[in-house]
Amino acid sequence: MIRMVIKVYKKGEIHPGRPLAGFWVHAAFESPGTDYEEDRISLDNYVSDHPNAVYYIKVDGDCLEYSGIESGDLLVVDKSLKPQNGDVIIGVLNDQYVLACYLEFNDRKYLMPDNPKYQPHLINEYDRFTIEGVIPHTILNQRKQNHVRVDRLQQLLRVVRTSISA
Secondary structure, three states, X not given: OOOOEEEEEOEOOEOOOXXXXXXXXXXXXXXXXXXXXXXXXXXXXXXXXXXXXXXXXXXXXXXXXXXXXXXXXXXXXXXXXXXXXXXXXXXXXOOEEEEEEEEEEOOEEEEEOOOOOOOOEEOOOOOOEEEEEEEEEEEOXXXXXXXXXXXXXXXXXXXXXXXXXX
């Protein structure tokens, strides 16, 4: 069974209209960057054509680890989207929230983990299942990825050094 602990962020906890280019601080003289200041952006409007159908959840679990969704990541949920094969969805299965990849195959519907530690779930006639929304975007904590990135970059550096010295 694929289960995740999900924290739902209520409207108002993620504030639309944050500056796209960042905040400008004027100290003693006007910043030369003010000529290039961008318009404001609403995250809700950016991630969906129907911003009123958007909410955010925080992941606690590893069932979609191979899809790049890890514990602590923030997911954008869009209730206006109809799920397609391969979409990551949030649903309610037998009164439990689930986060999984949605798959229709041979006229059957499956909830698929993207981690070999977990088994797929075939939705059957005894299941009470509803799709709450599709996950079109994730907000990944890049700092959390530093150890993976550093290892990969060190390996690349070794290859480059070897090819230069050859």
